[in-house]
Amino acid sequence: MHEFKHNLYTIREINQLSKTEQLSKAFQSxxxxxNLIKCGRVNATKIGNRYMLRIHDIEQALLVDSVVAVDGIRRIN
Known part of the structure; x- marks a missing residue:
């Protein structure tokens, strides 16, 4: 996932990445x-704290070289 660290993606690209990396549908959402927030298409104040916390978790996970797998399931805490 190294090449994905600093890019913004379209929904199609995210879906392809998720299939390639075997990530969940929740991760895609x-x-x-x-990505909509990062590119300025959605105002961050409109999405709520729950989404912001989860997005922060995803951002942190993308900054590391690997994602921990527990019993074959990739986890993002």
Missing amino acids: YSCIY
């Missing part, structure tokens, strides 16, 4: 929201 939060990643889409994250």
Whole structure:
């Protein structure tokens, strides 16, 4: 996932990344929201704290080289 660290993606690109990396549908949803906020298409104040916290978790996970797998399930805390 190294090449994905500093990029903004379209929904199609996020879906492809999620399939390639075997990530969950929830990851796709939060990643889409994250990218819409980062590119300025959605105001961050409109999405709520729950989404902001999860987006922060995703951002932190993208900064590391690997994601921990527990019983074969990739986890983002």
